[in-house]
Amino acid sequence: xxxxxPLSELHASLSDPAxxxxxxxxxxxxRYPDAISFAPGRPSEGEFRATDVSRYxxxxxxxxxxxxxxxxxRIAAELFQYGRTNGQIHRLIARTVANDEGIAVDPDNVVVTxxxxxxxxxxxxxxxxxxxxxxxxSSPCYVGITGVARLLDIETVAVPEGTDGMELAxxxxxxxxxxxxxxxxxxxxxxxDFANPTGASLPTAARLRLLEVAAAAELLxxxxxxxxxxxxxxxxxxxxxxxxxxxxxIYIGSFAKTCMPGARVGYVLADQPVSGAHGRRTxxxxxxxxxxxMVTVNTSAVSQAVxxxxxxxxxxxxxxxxxxxxxxxxxxxQLLLDLLADxxxxxxxxxxxxxxxxxxxxxxxxxxxxxxxxxxxxxxxxVLWTPMNYFHRDGAGSHGIRLSCxxxxxxxxxxxxxxxxxxxxxxxxxxAS
Amino acid sequence: xxxxxPLSELHASLSDPAxxxxxxxxxxxxRYPDAISFAPGRPSEGEFRATDVSRYxxxxxxxxxxxxxxxxxRIAAELFQYGRTNGQIHRLIARTVANDEGIAVDPDNVVVTxxxxxxxxxxxxxxxxxxxxxxxxSSPCYVGITGVARLLDIETVAVPEGTDGMELAxxxxxxxxxxxxxxxxxxxxxxxDFANPTGASLPTAARLRLLEVAAAAELLxxxxxxxxxxxxxxxxxxxxxxxxxxxxxIYIGSFAKTCMPGARVGYVLADQPVSGAHGRRTxxxxxxxxxxxMVTVNTSAVSQAVxxxxxxxxxxxxxxxxxxxxxxxxxxxQLLLDLLADxxxxxxxxxxxxxxxxxxxxxxxxxxxxxxxxxxxxxxxxVLWTPMNYFHRDGAGSHGIRLSCxxxxxxxxxxxxxxxxxxxxxxxxxxAS
Numbered sequence: 001x002x003x004x005x006p007l008s009e010l011h012a013s014l015s016d017p018a019x020x021x022x023x024x025x026x027x028x029x030x031r032y033p034d035a036i037s038f039a040p041g042r043p044s045e046g047e048f049r050a051t052d053v054s055r056y057x058x059x060x061x062x063x064x065x066x067x068x069x070x071x072x073x074r075i076a077a078e079l080f081q082y083g084r085t086n087g088q089i090h091r092l093i094a095r096t097v098a099n100d101e102g103i104a105v106d107p108d109n110v111v112v113t114x115x116x117x118x119x120x121x122x123x124x125x126x127x128x129x130x131x132x133x134x135x136x137x138s139s140p141c142y143v144g145i146t147g148v149a150r151l152l153d154i155e156t157v158a159v160p161e162g163t164d165g166m167e168l169a170x171x172x173x174x175x176x177x178x179x180x181x182x183x184x185x186x187x188x189x190x191x192x193d194f195a196n197p198t199g200a201s202l203p204t205a206a207r208l209r210l211l212e213v214a215a216a217a218e219l220l221x222x223x224x225x226x227x228x229x230x231x232x233x234x235x236x237x238x239x240x241x242x243x244x245x246x247x248x249x250i251y252i253g254s255f256a257k258t259c260m261p262g263a264r265v266g267y268v269l270a271d272q273p274v275s276g277a278h279g280r281r282t283x284x285x286x287x288x289x290x291x292x293x294m295v296t297v298n299t300s301a302v303s304q305a306v307x308x309x310x311x312x313x314x315x316x317x318x319x320x321x322x323x324x325x326x327x328x329x330x331x332x333x334q335l336l337l338d339l340l341a342d343x344x345x346x347x348x349x350x351x352x353x354x355x356x357x358x359x360x361x362x363x364x365x366x367x368x369x370x371x372x373x374x375x376x377x378x379x380x381x382x383v384l385w386t387p388m389n390y391f392h393r394d395g396a397g398s399h400g401i402r403l404s405c406x407x408x409x410x411x412x413x414x415x416x417x418x419x420x421x422x423x424x425x426x427x428x429x430x431x432a433s
Numbered sequence: 434x435x436x437x438x439p440l441s442e443l444h445a446s447l448s449d450p451a452x453x454x455x456x457x458x459x460x461x462x463x464r465y466p467d468a469i470s471f472a473p474g475r476p477s478e479g480e481f482r483a484t485d486v487s488r489y490x491x492x493x494x495x496x497x498x499x500x501x502x503x504x505x506x507r508i509a510a511e512l513f514q515y516g517r518t519n520g521q522i523h524r525l526i527a528r529t530v531a532n533d534e535g536i537a538v539d540p541d542n543v544v545v546t547x548x549x550x551x552x553x554x555x556x557x558x559x560x561x562x563x564x565x566x567x568x569x570x571s572s573p574c575y576v577g578i579t580g581v582a583r584l585l586d587i588e589t590v591a592v593p594e595g596t597d598g599m600e601l602a603x604x605x606x607x608x609x610x611x612x613x614x615x616x617x618x619x620x621x622x623x624x625x626d627f628a629n630p631t632g633a634s635l636p637t638a639a640r641l642r643l644l645e646v647a648a649a650a651e652l653l654x655x656x657x658x659x660x661x662x663x664x665x666x667x668x669x670x671x672x673x674x675x676x677x678x679x680x681x682x683i684y685i686g687s688f689a690k691t692c693m694p695g696a697r698v699g700y701v702l703a704d705q706p707v708s709g710a711h712g713r714r715t716x717x718x719x720x721x722x723x724x725x726x727m728v729t730v731n732t733s734a735v736s737q738a739v740x741x742x743x744x745x746x747x748x749x750x751x752x753x754x755x756x757x758x759x760x761x762x763x764x765x766x767q768l769l770l771d772l773l774a775d776x777x778x779x780x781x782x783x784x785x786x787x788x789x790x791x792x793x794x795x796x797x798x799x800x801x802x803x804x805x806x807x808x809x810x811x812x813x814x815x816v817l818w819t820p821m822n823y824f825h826r827d828g829a830g831s832h833g834i835r836l837s838c839x840x841x842x843x844x845x846x847x848x849x850x851x852x853x854x855x856x857x858x859x860x861x862x863x864x865a866s
Binding site for chain 1: 437438439440441442443444445446447448452453455456473475478481482483485486487490491494505508509510511512513514515516547548550551554558559560561562563577580581583584585689693694695696697698705706707708709710713714715717720722723724726727728729730731732733734735736738739
């Protein structure tokens with residue numbers, strides 16, 4: 001074939017603007033390494049050193065020897081060989097979510113995944129059996145979930161998210177509308193705490209109400225909770241899974257922000273009973289393992305050992321071990337909000353939200369904040385951010401800028417907001433000329 | 434929902450007998466831990482120790498410091514953070530396939546994957562854009578590829594494999610037949626060396642001919658090569674990718690058998706040019722990265738570091754570093770073949786093949802070798818194997834037994850073949866009574 005493969009003959013997801021958008025962002029970040037970046041949602045490395053990896057491995061293997069009574073040969077095989085499809089550190093994870101979130105889950109219903117991302121793929125693939133099934137997503141929404149839906153040709157419908165998280169009256173209305181056109185609202189995806197990209201959170205009363213609405217609409221709920229520990233103001237709220245009394249909620253957890261993203265370990269809590277032919281009963285976790293065996297076979301034993309070691313070293317209490325990180329993120333968020341107020345307070349045409357925690361703030365500006373504007377911001381002002389339209393499926397968000405404060409120092413935030421103000425001024429004179 | 438989720442409303446792949454079959458096999462293996470197992474295709478652990486993981490990590494980080502000039506902070510970030518979607522050890526992999534297979538590939542066209550399994554998922558998702566596209570697979574076939582096809586609702590058509598690998602006249606005929614019914618034969622999946630489950634290999638002349646047939650039929654070729662180093666007799670043959678002059682072959686590589694499966698690292702060589710809108714040119718590797726970002730984000734940095742350390746420690750020459758392992762596997766294979774001859778030679782109703790290498794032998798028996806027979810074999814004779822019908826899509830293979838010789842000692846092979854003979858005799862008297 002000296003001829004090239006036409007992109008149009010490859011799967012449609014590859015022509016999706018959302019997937020290309022993220023590539024553009026990564027390119028810009030690489031092209032301007034000296035820019036101050038409010039773009040990536042990655043965690044701070046803190047005091048992490050390369051030798052910590054071996055240290056955590058050692059904690060894990062000592063645990064296997066001392067607590068589980070494994071022989072040196074068995075420990076070597078545990079690291080070297082193919083492993084249990086649903087993972088090796090499921091008991092440690094069950095203990096951790098019990099300690100941190102008050103979630104009671106049988107370890108057999110924990111699926112260890114290659115990051116939360118693989119968890120999303122497994123869950124969507126399992127649940128969506130018919131072209132009639134529709135996934136409801138918050139809008140704006142994390143691109144990881146809409147991207148997976150695109151890969152699997154699953155229809156998504158957006159449910160608007162306000163300052164207090166998902167709008168439940170809209171959720172009810174949209175679910176009914178989907179049913180009225182002969183389709184089935186199968187599941188709802190949301191991040192109830194400090195959502196990406198909006199930073200919005202759902203009040204506790206609204207969480208209970210959401211579960212009622214979901215039950216009435218026969219919707220399963222996919223709860224994704226990467227940022228829950230990083231609260232700036234107010235009291236911790238219960239996860240939907242902790243409030244769930246009838247196996248409605250599938251919980252997706254991540255160690256990327258609370259341990260380390262490089263290990264690529266996340267998990268799914270999937271305790272839903274499944275009824276098969278001849279009265280056979282399984283759980284959703286067992287069904288997910290069939291899919292996982294065809295996606296990644298099992299999560300890296302080496303990665304699981306490192307994360308397992310981190311869990312053990314911290315007594316299976318990540319909320320406590322993340323206290324310093326939480327302080328850093330919330331101080332950064334507070335500083336960013338203070339500086340935005342210094343620069344823009346009183347401007348009727350510039351607005352921003354004040355999330356209770358998490359990594360993200362959304363700034364609304366009086367000009368189009370698209371790829372071209374980002375390119376100018378990078379080139380002329382050496383400051384990077386993420387266009388909000390990446391997170392919308394309908395072209396909305398054209399005047400929004402997502403600012404992430406997790407991977408910048410206070411000095412960078414100070415300098416960065418200055419550059420951002422210069423960029424905003426330049427865009428305004430540009431529009432005026 | 435106190436009611437359970439009906440399996441029939443989940444994705445159809447979850448009701449697929451092939452996926453349940455593998456679960457049954459794993460269950461049996463777990464239930465009879467004292468049985469001699471010819472079932473799993475896993476590699477030998479050799480002299481591997483848990484501390485080797487840290488040693489290889491150290492080799493890799495020293496390489497980053499000394500050869501790449503990375504600072505300690507940058508090395509820590511390399512392990513800790515999210516990384517490049519297509520991986521960090523792509524240059525080392527390109528060097529290794531050049532040394533071991535004479536394959537010349539630009540490192541930018543290497544995609545580091547979570548095992549070969551994720552590679553299959555990425556490749557099938559990218560290539561299959563329309564319900565008209567059909568995947569051709571060898572028959573019998575590795576369940577990993579047919580399983581992925583099932584997950585993605587891709588139609589597969591079987592092409593028979595004989596002693597000398599895929600039957601090329603059948604490949605031509607079946608491709609034409611698919612086109613005649615208005616569908617498109619999009620790609621062909623095969624393992625040219627010591628295939629799983631048959632152990633069959635394609636002669637060199639047939640490899641060249643296969644590429645011609647594929648070109649004429651406008652088929653892309655997906656070559657999977659996990660066992661190539663483990664040759665018992667004859668000379669090494671060129672991979673299809675090494676013979677490929679027009680970007681027809683997508684090569685899937687695995688470190689599971691040549692380094693360690695627990696790291697879950699594999700790779701795809703995807704140098705196919707892709708033409709997009711507005712004359713934009715990319716390669717298939719770049720398109721695969723868009724999909725990978727929605728499946729696993731990137732392959733574990735910790736796992737990549739361990740495999741990277743193994744590659745560096747062995748001068749990027751795995752064929753050489755696997756010489757001892759190859760000797761072990763081929764001696765095991767030879768012993769198994771010799772013992773089968775001792776037991777069954779002269780029996781007209783029992784047959785087996787004599788693969789040139791790899792992990793697998795197929796024994797054909799005069800009774801149905803199904804799950805029930807496997808259960809009896811495990812319970813009454815303490816010997817495990819894999820029913821060949823797991824590898825067929827059409828109910829064929831009912832009298833076949835796959836014997837794997839990679840994870841057993843010579844003593845186990847001797848005792849195991851004795852038990853197998855007792856099991857065969859018991860099944861025969863059972864059929865006679």
